[in-house]
Amino acid sequence: MAEHKPDQMEFYKQEELQQIDLNPPKEGWQDQPADFRPGSWIYPTKPKHLESLGMPNPREWSPADEDWQLPENWQEIIHKKFKELLGKYRSFRIFMDTCVRCGACADKCHFFIGGGDPKNMPVLRAELVRSIYRNDFTTVGKILGRACGGRKLTMDVIKEWFYYFYQCTECRRCSVFCPYGIDTAEITMMAREMLHELGLGVNWIMEPVANCHRTGNHLGIQPHGLKDTLEFFCEDIEDVTGIHIDPPINKKGAEVLFVTPSGDFLADPGTFTCMGYMMLFEEIGLDYTWSTYASEGGNFGLFTSADVMKKLNAKIYAEAKRLGVKYIIGGECGHMWRVLNQYMDTMNGPADFLDVPKSPITGTVFENSRSTKMIHITEFTADLIKHGKLKLDPKMNDHVRVTFHDSCNPARAMGLLEEPRYIINSVCNNFHEMPENTIREQTFCCGGGAGLGTDENMEMRLRGGMPRGTAVRHVQEKYDVNQLACVCAIDRATLVTVCDYWAPGVQVTGVHELVANAMVMKGQKERTMNLRLEPLPGAEEKEANDGES
């Protein structure tokens, strides 16, 4: 095997990654240029994607180049956009004015904890933008300049923005601790939006955006491909349960439109979670439909700009209208719920043409989604379980000792803390929490959210994943935990690497995979395999005994 490269986990030795130097550099932070070492930055957007989206300055370039090929008047462009954003968002201006440098946020960022780079302290990350604000947009800054914390907008500043605002996962853990509630995610969003004016973005975000814009989902799966995929899942479901399912697709007049992140259509273990949704809906006889047009729950527009986010979000509602459904259920996605709960209503809403979600099985009305008309699947399923509508046999999951990773956005952007736990406790007998300062609203990010989960960013993913990974290892050592459940597709993709590195032996799963494995379906055959087509522990012995006799 060839030598390992910086985009591979094996390239990094734990003992080296853990040697973190917390001594501040001798020179001031203002003049320290970003160090673009391989493994710590993400490939730039391919020009064809910017062209297809009509976004500025498409070209071939690399952050490792000296010349980033910006338009001549790049300073003017940034200044104009900065001014526009300050006028548009009162929150942005407040975040620029308010910070008192108390330091409460400083050690709360997973990238700072795992890497020790001072510019990954949220206070300093914000200061990268705030120093320009002070210099260019405040009277005192215009007069005193550097003496009051102002900084001139130079090319090094732009490079630093690109480096550090793509080292923020917009997870908002720091904001929980800020006495003023400064939302670093929004500062990152503003910085990225300004950078896009110069054609500075990353391909791991913009290719999914272009795909979603064109085809309906981040992966670019076309209608016949989605149909083929769902039918493939149904074959496996039939092998496991003996039950045949015909997936409803683009069904006009269905009661519910179901939308999940497209990662669930391609990558394990998300695919097993997707099978779980399908089995649940079949079992309760839900009148629902998939859509090949709104085939993406995620919204990488959130990681790009307000306009792009709005456009991608609108597709879900346009499709709900076209199909004539009553309301929408969303799958186990993370950042989708930040978009839904905090932006959708004023961006594309209120969705008055839909009904307030009401479970056809229990009659429960989901008042919390009275305006967006969209509920999280764990809210829906927890309600089913609470009303005794599912036959569950948690013993089916007895070989699993599970812990729960609160995905950042469902936890902090919608307060979804109890429902997943209630479900897991109903379908598993062995559930163990990680330490309290690493879960619920204090949950640690997977290290790959907000578009950072790509392999060329491996060093930062492993560093950023260290706090979460260490907490997983803690429950692995203490309770022999062997599965980490979560409700986010980015988590399901990136935490596999985090666990393999920091807590090897722990698998990643979605909540509805656990549900479906424990659910006793009407007319099912005796289960001998789980959804991964692995023999169940009892079944394995039985098979061996049968073989001997």
Place this chain on the structure above:
Amino acid sequence: MAEFKAGDQVVDIDEDGFLQEPDKWNEVVAAALGGTEGVDDLTEDHWKVVNFLRDYYLEFGVAPMIRKLCKETGFKLNVIYELFPSGPAKGACKIAGLPKPTGCV
């Protein structure tokens, strides 16, 4: 974007070495890309995987699920890794001239 030499042909590849224009793919390109991923000799088993990926891509425009690849070729995942040491995505898909999947994957 960089240029990559495959026999007499020169094709464009991205930072990770994935082919940029899928139409430029042919068996010579596949063999040359194999050399970058620790596959020096494309055997019948390699071609079974590569041809399935290629056909799926031409029909659906994207890479298939790894599970589908395993089921359709009859090779378990560990066998795929034996054939393609850098794995189904970085190894097999690259050799078959497919683009790298992006998104929540």
